[in-house]
Amino acid sequence: MRWEQLTSSFMPDSQRRTEVLHKLMAAYQAPERHYHTLAHIGALLNRAEQVQLLDPDVVKLAIWFHDAVYNALKSDNEARSAAWALDFLTYSTLEPSRCRRVAYLIERTHDHTQAQPPDDADLLFFLDADLSILGAPEPDYWEYARQVRREYRVVPDVLYRPGRCKVLEKMLATPKLFRTAEMHEKLEASARRNLQAELQAWKGTGLPQG
Template identity: 70%
Template sequence: MNDLAARWHRLTAPLMPDAARRAAEFQRLSAAYQAPTRHYHNLQHIENLLNRVEAADLHDPTVVQLAVWFHDAVYNALKHDNEARSAAEAMAFLRHSTLEPTRQQRVAFLIERTADHTQPQPPHDADLLLFLDADLSILGAPETAYWAYARQVRQEYRLVPDLLYRPGRRQVLAKMLAAPVLFRTPALCAEFDAPARRNLQAEIDAWDRGGL
């Protein structure tokens, strides 16, 4: 937590001299990501994405890192407007910053594009594509990590009975598996595409057999 706090302040201090406002927002985000309903979309997920995007050669690292911090700020498994509401929370914080309005809108745009990773994306928007690939990289994780992720997502939907969850989850997995392109950056595609497709098919097979 201390490391994440340091990273947050290192990112936001140049944009917002008001240390109290920055600290309050970090506490609010931390509380959201540590809610008892969060099993995968939590602070570990944020840290994993930060590690990946901070190591990347990005056009606007500040915008991408802000998008990472806020992209799952709102996560209600039973709602379909999480991305839009997360983007709105980012904008509510950033309006008090010195970040240019066009870059504030850019943060919101990146967040909103996580709503459906299979939708067409601007092909030359390297920062967006890296951000989306990083968010999806768990799909290509080693088997043990992937199955932990799949079970964590199931816990986030624990209020949904298997009778409803199974076909819904299977549909999501099948849509991703059918996508001609899952990862849009050459390096992450080479690393993750094949194992991701194996993992997706394995989970589909598991649900067809009755469950995880």
């Protein structure tokens, strides 16, 4: 199992490994989640296994924990997810600098449009992988957009529409959505088409039904 393969070398306490895995799975399988689920984590792990990373264990830990805390109405999800990762790693043999690095990667997902260190290859891969759904084929993108809307189901359309439009406009105004050469080439154009289409949908009759 991926979690066991990743954590067994630096977390000697097998009971703790198992307990945290169960807590993570429960978080990602919570009924209010529709996109930020284990499927999202699996997709990112698949991408991580297909590339050469400088510190794959750190990146994979960041993937596992980056959406561990997800409340659509809160703005501190990334900070709390990073804190959860650090709490788990307190009991590990992983070097403190690498533990802090896991938290740093998670915290950088708070705003994908912010400037990023251009020479931090693992960070740029992680952020691009997290955004890769934006460049998905059109049917998959619309399903993602509907899933996100369901995660905000307690927010009425009169509030969700302008909020979502602001998010979409901010992303479209970003010079580069994808910072790695490979994902920029493969996904940038389709991501911008998808984002623009969703923006127009919210300015019109709303998302198409699946």
